[in-house]
Amino acid sequence: MASIEITSEERAELGKALTDALNPLAAAIRSRESELSEARMWEADPVDVTLSVLAAWKAVDTEIKRLTAIAAATAGSYGASYEQMGAVWGITRQGARKKWPDAVPRPSTAPARTGTALQLFGGTAELAQDPSSRGWTWSGKGADETRGAAEDDTWYATKEEAAAHAGAFLREHAADPS
Structure with a gap:
């Protein structure tokens, strides 16, 4: 404009x-x-x-x-x-x-707040909240050594939603019971 x-x-x-x-x-x-x-x-x-x-x-x-x-x-x-x-x-x-020096919020340089570490199905995942409050994300490593994370620019509205996606990843990459 x-x-x-x-x-x-x-x-x-x-x-x-x-x-x-x-x-x-x-x-x-x-x-x-x-x-x-x-x-x-x-x-x-x-x-x-x-x-x-x-x-x-x-x-x-x-x-x-x-x-x-x-x-x-x-x-x-x-x-x-x-x-x-x-x-x-x-x-x-x-x-x-x-x-107007304070009109536009400055991007936070602080690292994402760490939430909860999940340990499920032999793997681990870390939940993190974006400091600018875009939401929650996750990254993890399955029991089969496969690494995974939320897709690029995917942020979940709640910590629980991010945990559900991380848990599904960990279940998919569980240790082979045999």
């Missing part, structure tokens, strides 16, 4: 909506700073009035930056990359990483 441009009509509607939303905040700031009631706040010095409007826009700008960071983090949590976020924002991937 590339950077989004809005039409002049949309820009006008947005400007009106933002100004309408800003007015109560600007009025409260004007009234507080001028110590005049809201009914008389326009009687304040014009510089003070315009500065109160500027102060209100600063508050809105700060809130927009906070909400934008939340939106970026949400996009990152769903798998959006810095390259995609940068394209939408009209900046580079590096610019997006600098703007």
Whole structure:
């Protein structure tokens, strides 16, 4: 998705909506700073009035930056990359990483968490959980010395499901009873 441009009509509607939303905040700031009631706040010095409007826009700008960071983090949590976020924002991937440094989760360098070692039918299998929570996997060696593991990129939703697949492998490669 590339950077989004809005039409002049949309820009006008947005400007009106933002100004309408800003007015109560600007009025409260004007009234507080001028110590005049809201009914008389326009009687304040014009510089003070315009500065109160500027102060209100600063508050809105700060809130927009906070909400934008939340939106970026949400996009990152769903798998959006810095390259995609940068394209939408009209900046580079590096610019997006600098703007929202924690938006995209970094891949874990920690080894997979070891679960349970299974010893069945004369063989062993090790269950492991992916640190990024893709699920569980297994690898093992049957009693007949055959090595096996979950297929590439196969992750099971639960430890028990991975154990069932590992157990089936171990049963298939059990020691010959004769």
